Amino acid sequence: MSTRTPQLFTRGVSLWLRQSLYILLALFAIVVDNHFHQLNALRNIVYITLEPLQALANLPSHLTKQVTNLFSNQLALLAENQRLKLELLKTHVLIENQTLLDKKNKELEALIGLKEHGNTSIQLSETLYESHNPFHQKLMIDGGSAQGFKIGSPVLTSEGLIGQVTALFLKSSEVTLVSDKNLSVPIENLRTGYRSFTEGEGLNDLFDVMYVPITSDFKVGDEIVSSGLGGVYPTGIPIGQVISVTKESNSAYFKVRCRANHVLRSGHYLAVLSPILSDELSQQITPLASAPVAQDKKKNNKKKK
Amino acid sequence: MMISNVNQSIKRPAPMSRIVFTLLIAVVLTLLPWSGYAQLIEPNWILIVLLYWGIHEPRVINGSAFFVFGLIADVAQSSILGVHALSFSVVFWLLSIYRQRILTFYAANQALHLLPAFLLNQLLITVIVYVTNDTTPHLIWFSQSVLSSICWLITPYVVEAKFSTKNS
Incomplete structure (x- = not known):
């Protein structure tokens, strides 16, 4: 017992320094990853080492699928x-x-x-597994940068839009779903044509339509489709259905809750569309940005005259 | 090595291969395709095994190991890099202060003392995710800690299982 005390003491001094350094490093990583998204290289390296383990973890479900395929009637x-x-x-x-x-x-x-409109190419893919995170609604799908997927690609099932590719690995990519809190999609009410955008609820398959004034026409059962504004998502792809429209006291807006069309289970086939490139988008935007300036100049010139 | 023999006369230092193997198993368990409520209450396998080796083999599983496995947990759960690394580092800090005390307890007592550690880990993660992403988890998620400490009761038998058969 007597030999233990000095050892504890010598370790104790460095412990403070070392652990605070680790905590600072972790905080630094959080800030850099969250605000600047600059740690993808590190994430890729760790992910590559995890890939064989992931394959091992997916083995049971793969095997059961194969066996049921074998014995299907x-x-x-x-x-x-x-x-x-x-x-x-x-x-x-x-x-x-x-x-x-x-x-x-x-x-x-x-x-x-x-x-x-830019031509969109369609690539087929398959869901691998739901991401293991209680805070996010994310999905890992087959195929990554090797297959030419890009960050920002809209992802569809036969039922409609499910989300967007938000992280790319070599052979798999991460899709953030419409029900995730961090994803917004510009939408349109198919019945009335009212345009707004969504915000995920962070719970299973639910999302809200934001900023719907209480004077507007929204009913339970209305189909919600993508409006195509903003250029990322194609126009008219079904996303979900309104399940409740409630007015909260002292709010000028309805709370419109919707259920997404898709059901999350592994083994679904997906279509990954190519996103509209940013330079294409900027090409579409620049004429609009320059036009008002030119008008202002004319006005100024007139004033001077 | 003499020091650990005072307390546990039968136990020999665990071979490196066992430590690595059990940690890999913990990572695979985390990567299993859990879904729905099972995903919410799934015990924190990586932290359980890390804590076990952190208590019994502190020279191998030290602060650096906690940090590295925190990063691995971050990538495995596709959360922001550093969230688990931070919470694991704080847990290790506490662990290294109370390690000697925890070593003297029986498994059930240890589980009771580690419950706050698991809860602290979850609380830290919740705070960081709330600050960065403005999301809060389902309340059921916090039962993960209770399940983790229940799993702690059988951890020694599982982790040391082959140990006894190999040597006997």
């Missing part, structure tokens, strides 16, 4: 095949209709001199 498969063929036929008809509309739309846009 042939009749069920046939029925599904038939259903899919019918759906394909239906979508073919719709697409043919749409190509015609697209063509007409392009002609009309060319006629009135609107800019052409």
Whole structure:
């Protein structure tokens, strides 16, 4: 026992210094990562070392999926095949209709001199797992920078928009869902055409439509689709349905709660769209930014005269 | 090494491979695809194993190990880098002050004394996430600490399991 005391004492002095240094370092990392997003290289390095462990952790669910695939009923498969063929036929008809509309739309846009929208490419992917974080609504999906995914790419399922790619790794990427508190999507009420934007509730599959004045027309069951303003998300993609519209006392706005269309489970197929590039966006924005200045100059010149 | 033999005459210093292996298992458990409420109340495996080795092998699992595994936990949970590193560092600080006292207790007593450590870890994370992201967790999430300290009761048997079979 007597030998323990001096050892404790000598370690105790450096302990304060070392631990406060570690705490300061951690605080520094938090600030840098949160405000400047400059620690992605470090995150990538740690993630690469974690990847084999992640594969190991996903093994049980992968195996059960494989086994159920192996023993799935042939009749069920046939029925599904038939259903899919019918759906394909239906979508073919719709697409043919749409190509015609697209063509007409392009002609009309060319006629009135609107800019052409950037072509979006679609890449298919699959969900890997829900991210292990009680604070965020995030999803890890298959495919990353090696597949040409980019940060900001909108991610869709067959039911509609689910979110946006917010972190890229080599072979997987992280999607922040519409229900995450940090993600906002410009939206439109399909019935009335009222435009606003969303904010996630941070709870399962729920989000709010923000700043809806109490005079506006919002009803339970209204379809919410993306409005396409801001250029990140394409126009008219379904996101969710209004489940409650409540007026809070002393507030000029409704609280509009919506449920997202998608259901979070692993094994869903996803479509990752390519985002509109920032230089493309800036090209669209610059003429607008320069126009008012020119007008002001004219006004000034007139005043001088 | 003589020092630890005074207290636990049977135990020999744990081999490095065991420490690394158990920590890797803890990381894999964290990475398992939990979802819904299971994800909320999932015990903090990494912290449990870190604390165990931090108490029993303080020369191997020191402040640096807590910091590095904090960073790993951050990446595994895809949270802001440094959140777990900070909370783990604070927990280690407390642990190294109370380590000698905790070593003298039985497992149940240890679990009771480590419950505040688990809670402090969660509280720190909650505060940091609230300040940076303005999000608060589900209240059920705090039961994670209770589950973690219940898991502490069986941790010695699990972590040292192969130990006895190897030597006997």
